[in-house]
Amino acid sequence: MFRGITTQRILYWLAAMVVLLVxxxxxxxxxxxxxDVAGAIAVVTNIVSGVGIVLILVALAVKRRRRMY
Numbered sequence: 001m002f003r004g005i006t007t008q009r010i011l012y013w014l015a016a017m018v019v020l021l022v023x024x025x026x027x028x029x030x031x032x033x034x035x036d037v038a039g040a041i042a043v044v045t046n047i048v049s050g051v052g053i054v055l056i057l058v059a060l061a062v063k064r065r066r067r068m069y
Contacts, residue, residue, distance in 0.1 A: 007063055014056045021049035 024045030031038035 005059070005063065007060070010056060010060050010063060014053065014060070017049045017052040017056060020045055021053065024049060 024042050027038055027045065028042030032042050033039075
């Protein structure tokens with residue numbers, strides 16, 4: 001399943017998810033109290049990035065474990 005995905009690509013996606021989490025947090029801290037739309041964007045980006053980080057870490061663990069055997 002993960003044979004076509006390189007470890008480097010997984011790490012790039014992990015970095016992208018961390019950036020998305022930071023952006024969502026910044027939006028939430030700065031604009032969420034003044035705009036309902038900004039608050040909704042912050043919540044969605046934080047949920048998506050949190051789930052994405054977990055899934056990417058699982059993919060990385062599976063990839064590294066398969067390389068060991």
